[in-house]
Amino acid sequence: MSSLTAPAGRPVPGRGTGHRITHTYTALAQASRELGLQGRTRWFYVLLFGGLVAALGGAATGLILLGDSWLQLLIAGALGLIFTQFAFLGHEASHRQVLASGPANDRAGRVLATLFVGISYAWWMSKHSRHHANPNKLGKDPDIEIDTVSFVEEDAASRTGVMAWFTRRQGWFFFPLLLLEGVNLHINSLRGLFRRGKVEGRWLELGLLAGRFAIYLTLLFWLLPLGLAFAFLSVQLAVFGLYMGASFAPNHIGMPIVPREAKLDFLDKQVRTSRNVAGGWWATVLMGGLNYQIEHHLFPSMPRPHLAKARLLVREHCRAADVPYTETSLLAAWAIVVRHMNRVGLFARDSFQCAMVGELRGR
Structure with a gap:
C-alpha cells in the first residue's frame, strides 16, 4: 500500500505548505x-x-429482427457498451456538468441512471460524493473499503482461509471479476434503496427500476428462446460490468493512500x-471523460469537452506548485492496477504457513 508521505526535509503538503497551495488553487480556478x-x-x-x-x-431493432439467432449475443455486447455510455452521462449529470441548475441535473441524472442504466441514482450519489470528498483516504472513501477484494494492506491482513488464498492472487482475478460487476451494481443499488432511513426519491426510483426491468426482461424473454435469453442477459451484464470497472x-x-489522521x-x-489516462479524444470517447481524472x-462540474484544455492548465500549475501530476497509458494503468492488487494481497494470512517461515518472512 502506498502512503502519502513527503521526502525527508520537506513538509507534508497540506500542512506547512497548505496556505500556499490553497492560494494557488484559487488562482487556478479563477484562470479556468x-x-x-x-x-x-x-x-x-x-x-x-x-x-x-x-x-x-x-440495438432494440436488431434484437427484434434477428430473432432466434446466436448473433443476438453481439446485440447483447453492444447493449453493455451503450448502457455504460449512458452511465457516464448520468455520472456527469450528477456532477452538475450537463445543465445549468442543480435540480435539473438531478432530474436528468435520475432518469439516466435508473431508467436507462438500471442503477439507483440516490445510492450512487451517496457513495460517489463521499469518494470525491476524500479520495483514497482510509475510513472516508467507500471505494477502498473491503469487499470481495482488498484495496489496502490492513484489510488484506484480516483475510483468512479460502479468502486469504484468493486475496494473495486478487490482482490476477481482478479483471475477470469485473464480469460480475454489473450484477453487483444492480444488487447494491437496490440494497441502497431499501436501507433504513431517508432515501431521496426512493419510491420514484423503485418505480423507474421496476418499469425498466419489466420492459427489458419481458421483451427479452418474449422474443428469444429461454436459453438464448439467459445467454443474452449474461453477456450484456458481463460487458457492462467489465466496461464500467x-x-x-x-x-x-x-x-x-491517505492515512486517517x-x-x-x-x-x-x-x-x-488521481491518475490521468493519456490518449486524447479516443480515450475521452472510450472512458466518458474519466481519462481526465485529475x-x-x-x-467536478466542468463539462467533458473542456477537460482537455483544463489539463494543460492544471499540468503546468502542478509543475509550478511542485505537486506530482500522474498520467500514463491505459494499458500501463491496467498493469499498475493488477500489480497493486497483488502487492496488497500478499499481506493476507497464509493459514498453512509454519511459524518459522512467517518469522523469516517478517525480517
Missing part, C-alpha cells in the same frame, strides 16, 4: 473561469444523448490520489 472552461456545453450533451438513444433504438479502476487504484488541502489530495476531481 476566465478561459470559459466552467461554462455549459449544452449542445454537446444534447447530441451525445441523441446519439445514445439512436444506438439504443438500433475497467474505466473506473485506473482512476485511483495504485495511487497513494492526514489533513491535506483540496488541490493536493485530489491531484496526488481535472475532474479538481473541477
Whole structure:
C-alpha cells in the first residue's frame, strides 16, 4: 500500500505548505473561469444523448429482427457498451456538468441512471460524493473499503482461509471479476434503496427500476428462446460490468493512500490520489471523460469537452506548485492496477504457513 508521505526535509503538503497551495488553487480556478472552461456545453450533451438513444433504438431493432439467432449475443455486447455510455452521462449529470441548475441535473441524472442504466441514482450519489470528498483516504472513501477484494494492506491482513488464498492472487482475478460487476451494481443499488432511513426519491426510483426491468426482461424473454435469453442477459451484464470497472479502476487504484489522521488541502489530495489516462479524444470517447481524472476531481462540474484544455492548465500549475501530476497509458494503468492488487494481497494470512517461515518472512 502506498502512503502519502513527503521526502525527508520537506513538509507534508497540506500542512506547512497548505496556505500556499490553497492560494494557488484559487488562482487556478479563477484562470479556468476566465478561459470559459466552467461554462455549459449544452449542445454537446444534447447530441451525445441523441446519439445514445439512436444506438439504443438500433440495438432494440436488431434484437427484434434477428430473432432466434446466436448473433443476438453481439446485440447483447453492444447493449453493455451503450448502457455504460449512458452511465457516464448520468455520472456527469450528477456532477452538475450537463445543465445549468442543480435540480435539473438531478432530474436528468435520475432518469439516466435508473431508467436507462438500471442503477439507483440516490445510492450512487451517496457513495460517489463521499469518494470525491476524500479520495483514497482510509475510513472516508467507500471505494477502498473491503469487499470481495482488498484495496489496502490492513484489510488484506484480516483475510483468512479460502479468502486469504484468493486475496494473495486478487490482482490476477481482478479483471475477470469485473464480469460480475454489473450484477453487483444492480444488487447494491437496490440494497441502497431499501436501507433504513431517508432515501431521496426512493419510491420514484423503485418505480423507474421496476418499469425498466419489466420492459427489458419481458421483451427479452418474449422474443428469444429461454436459453438464448439467459445467454443474452449474461453477456450484456458481463460487458457492462467489465466496461464500467475497467474505466473506473485506473482512476485511483495504485495511487497513494491517505492515512486517517492526514489533513491535506483540496488541490493536493485530489491531484496526488488521481491518475490521468493519456490518449486524447479516443480515450475521452472510450472512458466518458474519466481519462481526465485529475481535472475532474479538481473541477467536478466542468463539462467533458473542456477537460482537455483544463489539463494543460492544471499540468503546468502542478509543475509550478511542485505537486506530482500522474498520467500514463491505459494499458500501463491496467498493469499498475493488477500489480497493486497483488502487492496488497500478499499481506493476507497464509493459514498453512509454519511459524518459522512467517518469522523469516517478517525480517
